[in-house]
Amino acid sequence: MNENLDVEIKSRLMTIFNDKALCDDWxxxxxxxxxxxxxxxxxxxxxxxxxxxxxxxxxxxxxxS
Structure with missing residues (x-):
């Protein structure tokens, strides 16, 4: 996941996907x-x-949706 990415966004995406590769894909x-x-x-x-x-x-x- 992009190291410069907003901390809130990183945290929320990891909570949703629980996988760095899935977060990156999204x-x-x-x-x-x-x-x-x-x-x-x-x-x-x-x-x-x-x-x-x-x-x-x-x-x-x-x-x-």
């Missing part, structure tokens, strides 16, 4: 809710970070 793969870009790309902007955190919150509550 971060690198494009997501429709992000307009087809990867979470890593989205995290380059403040608005993108908000959107990534929203997706993580949805996963944490069992909403995989």
């Amino acid at each position: 971060l690198r793969n494009n997501k429709k809710p992000l307009g087809g870009i990867s979470p890593l790309e989205a995290l380059k902007t403040a608005d993108g970070k908000t959107k990534v955190l929203e997706i993580i919150a949805r996963i944490e509550t069992g909403d995989f």
Whole structure:
């Protein structure tokens, strides 16, 4: 997982996936809710970070849509 990644995001992803490789895959793969870009790309902007955190919150509550 990217060492420069926000601590909150790292922690929440590890709680969800419990596997560094799965976290890395999730971060690198494009997501429709992000307009087809990867979470890593989205995290380059403040608005993108908000959107990534929203997706993580949805996963944490069992909403995989």
